[in-house]
Amino acid sequence: xxxxxxxxxxxxxxxxxxxxxxxxxxxxxxxxxxxxxxxxxxxxxxxxxxxxxxxxxxxxxxxxxxxxxxxxxxxxxxxxxxxxxxxxxxxxxxxxxxxxxxxxxxxxxxxxxxxxxxxxxxxxxxxxxxxxxxxxxxxxxxxxxxx
Amino acid sequence: xxxxxxxxxxxxxxxxxxxxxxxxxxxxxxxxxxxxxxxxxxxxxxxxxxxxxxxxxxxxxxxxxxxxxxxxxxxxxxxxxxxxxxxxxxxxxxxxxxxxxxxxxxxxxxxxxxxxxxxxxxxxxxxxxxxxxxxxxxxxxxxxxxxxxxxxxxxxxxxxxxxxxxxxxxxxxxxxxxxxxxxxxxxxxxxxxxxxxxxxxxxxxxxxxxxxxxxxxxxxxxxxxxxxxxxxxxxxxxxxxxxxxxxxxxxxxxxxxxxxxxxxxx
Numbered sequence: 001x002x003x004x005x006x007x008x009x010x011x012x013x014x015x016x017x018x019x020x021x022x023x024x025x026x027x028x029x030x031x032x033x034x035x036x037x038x039x040x041x042x043x044x045x046x047x048x049x050x051x052x053x054x055x056x057x058x059x060x061x062x063x064x065x066x067x068x069x070x071x072x073x074x075x076x077x078x079x080x081x082x083x084x085x086x087x088x089x090x091x092x093x094x095x096x097x098x099x100x101x102x103x104x105x106x107x108x109x110x111x112x113x114x115x116x117x118x119x120x121x122x123x124x125x126x127x128x129x130x131x132x133x134x135x136x137x138x139x140x141x142x143x144x145x146x147x
Numbered sequence: 148x149x150x151x152x153x154x155x156x157x158x159x160x161x162x163x164x165x166x167x168x169x170x171x172x173x174x175x176x177x178x179x180x181x182x183x184x185x186x187x188x189x190x191x192x193x194x195x196x197x198x199x200x201x202x203x204x205x206x207x208x209x210x211x212x213x214x215x216x217x218x219x220x221x222x223x224x225x226x227x228x229x230x231x232x233x234x235x236x237x238x239x240x241x242x243x244x245x246x247x248x249x250x251x252x253x254x255x256x257x258x259x260x261x262x263x264x265x266x267x268x269x270x271x272x273x274x275x276x277x278x279x280x281x282x283x284x285x286x287x288x289x290x291x292x293x294x295x296x297x298x299x300x301x302x303x304x305x306x307x308x309x310x311x312x313x314x315x316x317x318x319x320x321x322x323x324x325x326x327x328x329x330x331x332x333x334x335x336x337x338x339x340x341x342x343x344x345x346x347x348x349x350x351x352x353x354x355x356x357x358x359x360x361x362x363x364x365x366x367x368x369x370x371x372x373x374x375x376x377x378x379x380x381x382x383x384x385x386x387x388x389x390x391x392x393x394x395x396x397x398x399x400x401x402x403x404x405x406x407x408x409x410x411x412x413x
Contacts, residue, residue, distance in 0.1 A: 051349060052322075052330045055342060072405070082403035086386065089408060090352045090400065093381040094345060094374070097284070099293030108413035121413055137293060144297075144337035 009063040009129040011038045011122070014049045016069035018076040019111045026115030034119035035126040038066065045069065047080030051091045054105060058138040064129035068108040068121065081109075100137055104129065148190070151220065151253045154246055156189045158218045164244050165215030168205055170198040180205065182214065194220060194248045200312065201225045201360040206238050207317040218244040223269035224358025227391030228314040230262050231356050234396045237317055259394035266392050271357045280370050297337065300344060302367040305335040309347065309371050312364035315354050322346055344374055351375035353382035353399025356391030 015021050021042045027034060043049050046069030054065050067088070075081045088107055096102055108121045148156075151169070158164040171181030171191040178197045183189055203225045205211045221229060226247050232238040245256040247265050256262050273281075284292060307323075310316045323331045323343050331346055332339030355375040362372035383389045385408060388399040 052342075052346070055345070056330075059338065072409075079403065082405070082407070083401065085407050085409055085412070086400055086403050087349075088411075089385050090378055090381050091349065092411060093385075094348050094352075094378055096289070097292065097374070097377050098296050098341070098345065099287075099289045099291070101289060106413060107411060124413075138338075141297075141338040141341055 007134060009037050009126060011064045011066055011125055012057040012062040013038050013040045013066040014043060014053060015040055016046045017042055017044055019070035020068040022112035023110045023114050023118045027118045030115045032115060032119045034122045037126045038122050045077050045080035046084035063135045064125055065105045066125050068110045071109040071111055103132060104135055151194050152189045152192050154253055154255060155192055156186045159186045164218035167218045168202050169220035170194060199363055201228055201314050201358045203228045203314040216242055218246055220246045220248055223249060226262055227266050227356035228358055230266055230394050231315060231354060231391045233394040263393060277370060299369050300340045302369055303340045308364040308366060309361035312360040348374035348378040352378035353388055354390050355379040
């Protein structure tokens, strides 16, 4: 018996309860098969998704991050996704400034009716992260320890 | 007596201020903050090129608040941070008088409009060494930037002088001190240091007035102010809001526009 070890990326998805979580539910009830590499975390709103959660996920060995919520003007709380969008712009800029690979952190708007889009977003993310290989930048910091 | 000492003395004598927060002669040729409460002590006040620390950091301290109405000797950077503190409702504009000092003159500023006019007339000056680092960072690849910050931050031993020196780091409980849950690793190792500075930069986004206080406070000589400055510059470029110019400015990251950039969102 031979065992072939292939790299399977671990993706953590932070999604909002009202749109993307319901959208991902629709993907399942529509019997659309998609990559099983994603671990979905449900949040009340994208406005609740703190960038520290992203940092913690990377720290704990995630190879890719997917953040998704309601389209603009669709937020259950009216403006949560608008606030999140601003924060993401700055967060992405700072990650880039400190030299992290932005291709590992993806953002999407997926509504409760877009089950097919969710499958596509996950599949695309998994494919791209698989090409990038395992995330090392962040775990490298762990390894370095005290300077 | 210098013009600064004369003006400070008049403020104390007339009761327009009960304490003057300024710079005094310290040890080894350095200056230190002084809190002048009587007219006789105004001779302690000095102002010259060594006075770079941002004294508005003391306005948020309760023990300074108990000294009564304050007058503060402020560099242009400190004037901007005072404006930002007013915009964030941390300082009541009626409760503080400003002795704005630069190389040439001392100007008395008593109301928000005067502060704003002074800030507009004294734009941000970036020290040449910070400019050189910024320019070289702009030419680097992502890997080179990662290596640059890794090397710089490896000298950080988490003394939090950057936080203490910053007028806008006024939270009584900082995220880095929280342990349930613990967001930032407390140890000064590569990961904990990076997370702390990234968090500080994110919290300064749209709020950093680029006074340079954190960089000059750093005992390890890390150009740490660049991170907060970069976060603020990103806000300025994307959303057009520059910190420290208007006393009624809305908080940049707690407001939004319907047409904010979203080209990066799938």
